[in-house]
């Protein structure tokens with residue numbers, strides 16, 4: 410299997426953390442690409458990474474679908490519970506992590522757009538909406554910190570990779586101030602080898 414990957418992509422990192430946790434990292438060939446400069450729409454018409462290339466040259470996307478595939482393929486405890494209330498809880502946590510990531514990437518896209526064009530967008534309601542989504546999500550996670558504890562699951566991985574991306578792109582963000590319990594939880598979780606081996610950069 411080959412994974413179209415970028416060292417900065419929080420979505421791609423989520424997949425690689427999953428691969429490490431499921432004992433599959435050695436079976437995945439990492440191909441670093443810049444999705445904005447590469448043409449791979451025959452494998453993913455959306456032009457986005459991560460994209461997992463299976464042996465039969467089929468592209469698998471997006472990050473949740475790849476994680477679900479790796480979770481079923483690998484060994485060890487399931488990261489996505491098959492049924493029941495715990496499954497709902499994990500998928501909800503995953504969605505919050507994904508939502509924080511999406512909001513941070515929306516902010517980053519605006520910075521990239523401003524750098525390409527000589528017409529910076531005003532810092533308007535759209536930017537405020539992204540920061541509000543990030544702040545409110547961190548506050549909710551702080552309040553519900555107990556749901557992030559216990560055996561590792563994809564919800565926890567999603568939240569951790571979202572926070573890692575925030576620290577990479579927006580180190581000035583005050584999320585720790587709004588969510589001190591979440592900050593403590595994150596500091597402990599990123600000691601895991603799978604997260605240490607995939608620290609974002611770029």
Ligand SMILES: N[C@@H](CCC(=O)N[C@@H](CS)C(=O)NCC(=O)O)C(=O)O
Pocket residue numbers: 417418419420444445455456457458459470471472473514
């Ligand atoms: N929902 C997708 C989002 C993937 C995504 O937006 N990846 C970014 C890189 S971090 C990308 O490839 N962007 C290129 C583009 O939007 O054209 C997932 O979870 O995999």
